[in-house]
Amino acid sequence: MRDLAVHLLRWQAAGIEYALATLTGVDGSAPRPIGATMAVDSAGSVHGSLSGGCVEAAVYELCIEVLETGVPVRKSFGYSDSDAFAVGLTCGGEVEVFVHRVTAAEFAVVEAALEVGTPVAWVRDLESGAVLAVRAGGAIGAGFDVDAADLAVVRQTQHMLDAGSSGVRVIGCADRERTVFVQSFAPPPRMIVFGATDFAIALCAVGRLLGYHVTVCDARRTFLDRTRFPAAHEVVVDWPHRYLGKTEVDGRTVICVLAHDPKFDIPVLAQALRLPVAYVGAMGSRRADRERRGELRVAGITEQQLRQLRSPIGLELGGRTPEETALAIGAEIVALRRGGAALPLSMTERPIHARQFYP
Template identity: 45%
Template sequence: MENVAETVSRWRAEGIACALARAVATGGSAPLAAGTAMAVSATGEVIGGVSGGCVDGAVYTLCQEVMAHGGPATAVFGPDGDELLAVGPTCGGSLEVLVENVPPRGGHLVDRVTLALREGRPVVVATALDGPRTGEWAVLVGTALVGNDDDDEASPHPGGHRGDDSREHPGGPIRARAAEMLGRPGTAVVASPAGRVFVQSLAPPRLLVFGATAFAEALVRMGALLGYRVTVCDARPVFVAPERFPAAAEVVRCWPHEFLRRTRVGPSTAICVLTHDPRFDIPLLTEALRTDAGYIGAMGSRRTHTERLTSLREAGVGESELRRLRSPIGLDLGARTAAETAVSIAAELVAHHRGGTGAPLTGLEMAIHR
């Protein structure tokens, strides 16, 4: 959704109308999760997709119809879906899709969502799925909840009217659920007095890359593609030229351990140490292993890893903390180039985040989408 929202905001800035489609519910072995988005511009451009391709053609047509008549539309694809569409996921799963018209001018909360994500702030979007208010948004950023037609951030009923519970859609009862989900990426369909509301929490995870190396150049691109908000940090001025890392949200010249002490780190943060120099690695990893970062990996040979463990123990790092360190970093792909190594690291990040085994799917009996 993040990349699609960014593109929709760009189209709006260019005066181009578009339609936004989102998978709001999935079942069975649907290839993509709820919250996945696709947008189609009035000029015919496409960004994203709501399936593995099996229903995207039908959704493209639906987007064009929505742009033509202006109102939102929903469709269900799959065994129990709309037979008139005569299409469904080939995997046997099902999905419900909401398509909304996004005008080229005027206020639309997609721009507020895009701005929050650019700034690295988590945001929750609540969208009405039923009734006359279908397609209306409310957005929670921090403690501010704003609706489509209500810019009063203190209003408890964005998109509705104060004191009129019958029209409270998607504010009021949804606010507590949105606040609960803020900062925890995920989706939910919640019942409200006026009907169902699709609630989507967007919180771009952080990828902190230490060491402005050739490996970092490749990993930054890969991390951004995976949806991370990437920061590159190195203490050496000659290597931290921002133009080397165009996909990074920020490039910082600082001693790595000092930067880590003052930046925000949480369970969704991944730390990749690519400096391969004990002057940087030991103070940095000593600091990193005492944070609650979800992933901490360091580059180096097995000999380097053994020496590093000794130095970390001497620095007072405990055994339980050392067990969190993924070193040598990455999965065994036989990687040799910087790009291949970045794929290896990115693959381990995905496996760690999603609970994958890292083993070839061929020969595994478990479901592909768990």
């Protein structure tokens, strides 16, 4: 939705109401991600795209209908493989779209959701069309009681914002149950690489390709020449454990320890394994891993915490070069993040594209 900010804010400044059509679910393949938005104003002007092909035409007509009636609509569009290419679904399947009208009473909520520089989640009730903008410190809504009855929605959304996740959720119970679509606008997740090695150079490139904000840190200034790490967003000269202790991490952060030197590895791993991060991996042989785990136990790390350590780091792809090793590490991170089995697709039976209508 933020890619339409210029148009939406212009309409709002002119007092023009409009309809927003949002992709809330994909089953199969589609060229646009969940959260993709198309906007149509009362004069019929359109901005944004959901998929291309005849989906756009059908959704446009739905937007015109919602603008006239004010009644929000949640609708699925399904296609077979034979006609999928005509509508932008490369392998067939189904998309779910939610359309609601944005009135003048909701303009302030939309402006809050479009605010750049502050993590914010944009929430829509999929039945009433009520809207909510949630930040870490509070919320502003139209159709939501953010101080009392809908506090559960605010809290759940704040948790999703912290994790940078989006999707459909059913929150509450009985007469206070709401089905909402939460779209988080959060900074890119972080990848922190410790150890200025050739493997780190390659991993920075893989991390950037996967959409991470990549930081490489090493205490040895000689090896941390900025020109060696063109793919890193930042390089930091500091002791790994000291830097980790003062930098910001969250539930999406991945930490990769590649120094292969106990005086660096043990202190930073002892710290990392106590943090609520998504992934902690360390490079080394199986023998080095056994010795490292023993030292971490001495440092007070519990068996449960040790089970979170991915060491030796990466999937077993058989690679040897820094680039092949970085690919194996990136593949393990993706598998963990997306719930993949890390097996050849030819050996599995489940759908290639997991269903994204989040329950």
